[in-house]
Amino acid sequence: MIKCENIVKIYQTGGNETPVLRDVSFEIQKGEYLAIMGPSGSGKSTLMHILGALDRPTSGRYFLDGKNVFDLSGDEMAEIRSQKIGFVFQSFNLLPRSTVLRNVMVPLIYNRKITKAERRAKAERALKAVGLEKELWTHLSNQLSGGQMQRVAIARALINDPGIILADEPTGNLDSKTGAVVLDTFEKLNKENGHTIILITHDKNVAEHARRIIEIKDGVIISDRKKN
Amino acid sequence: MSSNKSRSALTILGIVIGIASVIALISVGQGASQGITSRIESLGTNLLVVMPGSQRQSGNIVRGGMGSSQSLTLEDADAIRQGIADIIAVAPTVSSRKQVTVKGQNTNTSIYGIDGNYFGIKNIEMDLGSAITGQQIQSRAKVAILGPTTRDDLFGEGVDPTGQKIRIGGQEFSVIGVTKAKGGTGFGSADDLIYIPLTAAQQYVTGNQSVSNINIQVSSADLMSFVQAQVQSLLLERHRISDETKADFSIMNQADMLSAMSSVTDTLTLLLAAIAGISLLVGGIGIMNMMLTTVTERTREIGLRKSLGAKNHDISNQFLAESVSLTFIGGVIGVIVGWAAAWLISKFGSMTTSVTSWSIFLSVGIAALVGIVFGYYPASRAAKLDPIDALRYQ
Numbered sequence: 218m219i220k221c222e223n224i225v226k227i228y229q230t231g232g233n234e235t236p237v238l239r240d241v242s243f244e245i246q247k248g249e250y251l252a253i254m255g256p257s258g259s260g261k262s263t264l265m266h267i268l269g270a271l272d273r274p275t276s277g278r279y280f281l282d283g284k285n286v287f288d289l290s291g292d293e294m295a296e297i298r299s300q301k302i303g304f305v306f307q308s309f310n311l312l313p314r315s316t317v318l319r320n321v322m323v324p325l326i327y328n329r330k331i332t333k334a335e336r337r338a339k340a341e342r343a344l345k346a347v348g349l350e351k352e353l354w355t356h357l358s359n360q361l362s363g364g365q366m367q368r369v370a371i372a373r374a375l376i377n378d379p380g381i382i383l384a385d386e387p388t389g390n391l392d393s394k395t396g397a398v399v400l401d402t403f404e405k406l407n408k409e410n411g412h413t414i415i416l417i418t419h420d421k422n423v424a425e426h427a428r429r430i431i432e433i434k435d436g437v438i439i440s441d442r443k444k445n
Numbered sequence: 446m447s448s449n450k451s452r453s454a455l456t457i458l459g460i461v462i463g464i465a466s467v468i469a470l471i472s473v474g475q476g477a478s479q480g481i482t483s484r485i486e487s488l489g490t491n492l493l494v495v496m497p498g499s500q501r502q503s504g505n506i507v508r509g510g511m512g513s514s515q516s517l518t519l520e521d522a523d524a525i526r527q528g529i530a531d532i533i534a535v536a537p538t539v540s541s542r543k544q545v546t547v548k549g550q551n552t553n554t555s556i557y558g559i560d561g562n563y564f565g566i567k568n569i570e571m572d573l574g575s576a577i578t579g580q581q582i583q584s585r586a587k588v589a590i591l592g593p594t595t596r597d598d599l600f601g602e603g604v605d606p607t608g609q610k611i612r613i614g615g616q617e618f619s620v621i622g623v624t625k626a627k628g629g630t631g632f633g634s635a636d637d638l639i640y641i642p643l644t645a646a647q648q649y650v651t652g653n654q655s656v657s658n659i660n661i662q663v664s665s666a667d668l669m670s671f672v673q674a675q676v677q678s679l680l681l682e683r684h685r686i687s688d689e690t691k692a693d694f695s696i697m698n699q700a701d702m703l704s705a706m707s708s709v710t711d712t713l714t715l716l717l718a719a720i721a722g723i724s725l726l727v728g729g730i731g732i733m734n735m736m737l738t739t740v741t742e743r744t745r746e747i748g749l750r751k752s753l754g755a756k757n758h759d760i761s762n763q764f765l766a767e768s769v770s771l772t773f774i775g776g777v778i779g780v781i782v783g784w785a786a787a788w789l790i791s792k793f794g795s796m797t798t799s800v801t802s803w804s805i806f807l808s809v810g811i812a813a814l815v816g817i818v819f820g821y822y823p824a825s826r827a828a829k830l831d832p833i834d835a836l837r838y839q
Contacts, residue, residue, distance in 0.1 A: 272833055292757065295756040295757075298751075298753065323753055
């Protein structure tokens with residue numbers, strides 16, 4: 218489903234070339250639960266941006282469902298983000314003055330073919346999938362706790378039923394207890410609904426929840442192991 | 446937009462002031478224009494006026510001012526009346542300015558020598574007494590009808606002067622009536638003059654057989670130019686002039702006068718609208734300023750929306766819609782405020798105002814346009830943000 222070939226990313230800042238990713242290649246199959254682990258500065262965030270079709274590599278190729286993403290235009294990349302990828306961020310990134318339901322529906326606004334009733338039905342299905350209590354659905358998102366907010370964000374990532382969920386340090390702003398709830402949610406989505414889940418984290422304990430761990434350091438993959 | 450109400454309200458206020466001043470100032474211009482039009486029309490409808498003198502601007506012979514020559518006669522008026530169809534009435538007049546005295550009071554005013562058709566053509570009605578009769582015209586009777594302003598000057602306001610004597614240029618005339626006020630002041634006012642029989646005016650006031658002008662009422666507005674051409678050729682023939690440019694008379698068309706006057710008021714309206722437009726421009730810059738601030742504040746949100754699949758035009762449309770709805774709301778409120786201002790001006794000021802539907806549509810349209818123009822730059826800036834940078838923005 219995902220195939221990266223010799224991905225290189227070099228940032229140019231004031232004439233200096235800073236290589237962030239050097240020759241990264243790997244494949245991810247549909248339905249995998251994978252963690253990309255590395256310390257800060259290892260290049261894992263850059264890798265996530267490339268996997269999420271937010272950024273283009275300096276060289277190399279990235280195939281998503283057989284399509285080379287970097288042959289696509291900006292609008293086509295936006296289309297990929299909307300249809301195939303769901304993002305979950307460390308800092309949740311919810312719209313603070315909007316209700317939970319509205320937040321979950323944001324990705325659907327950009328698809329005019331979907332009716333209002335369909336939007337609501339999809340949003341409710343996604344919120345049920347992450348197990349958020351029904352009485353919270355009409356609350357403003359900034360009235361929720363961190364764990365609840367992150368589950369709203371996961372519901373938002375699910376709403377278009379994307380193949381891939383990309384989660385960037387999803388437990389980074391949560392205590393261990395609520396973090397565990399969020400990780401359980403990923404586990405459940407992977408097992409029961411067959412979503413491909415990619416966790417980006419620096420935390421070994423978080424990475425251990427996944428069934429495959431790619432370790433990255435200084436822009437190269439240093440280990441790629443599967444658990445049974 | 447709703448999240449920062451006081452900022453939005455202040456920005457809208459800029460548009461409200463701009464649109465309101467457009468509406469109010471255009472209404473002043475339109476009011477002036479309608480006032481002038483109705484005043485010209487009150488002088489009579491479908492009127493041609495033949496005046497002595499020439500329209501010619503250049504030439505090797507020095508001429509006096511227009512109207513100073515004595516080329517038009519009563520016979521010309523008769524010839525027009527008999528020779529040209531499509532005419533309702535012809536009224537020659539003799540006019541002159543004279544000192545008029547009565548029992549120690551005196552005034553300098555216009556003396557109009559008129560025939561029986563004049564009041565009909567000019568829509569003049571009697572307030573007191575009776576109009577000049579054909580009998581009085583034939584007999585060169587020394588009778589006079591006063592305009593209301595002249596009556597006020599000579600006898601005092603509201604006094605009935607009929608039967609009193611006035612002296613015009615050494616001759617004694619008896620007052621037989623007063624006309625109704627037509628409004629208007631200053632030069633050419635129909636209220637500050639004295640009407641006497643045409644024949645009496647020729648004999649006692651000007652002392653010659655010429656007439657000062659010939660008023661011709663045409664039967665319909667469509668025939669004005671046609672009749673004007675006919676009168677032109679008839680008089681050229683009578684005066685034995687072959688070259689049109691050397692004509693010793695000129696014909697003024699009421700329609701021409703109307704278009705000349707309305708071009709003046711149109712210019713006035715345009716000028717006022719331009720002044721109001723400046724405040725609209727300032728309001729538009731206010732919108733742009735606020736939208737730029739909003740874009741900066743919401744950088745993270747923009748990054749998020751892009752990462753969730755929003756295309757560049759989705760983002761720019763969102764911000765454009767926001768600025769257009771701000772200016773549209775401002776435009777609607779501005780129309781109401783401007784309307785109220787126009788009403789107050791006509792109620793408490795001395796000017797008449799007129800709010801027209803086109804000025805309303807125009808200004809609401811301009812308001813929306815201001816939103817698009819001044820919202821475009823902030824919106825495109827928002828759309829061009831790099832989603833990764835925008836997500837990192839704190």
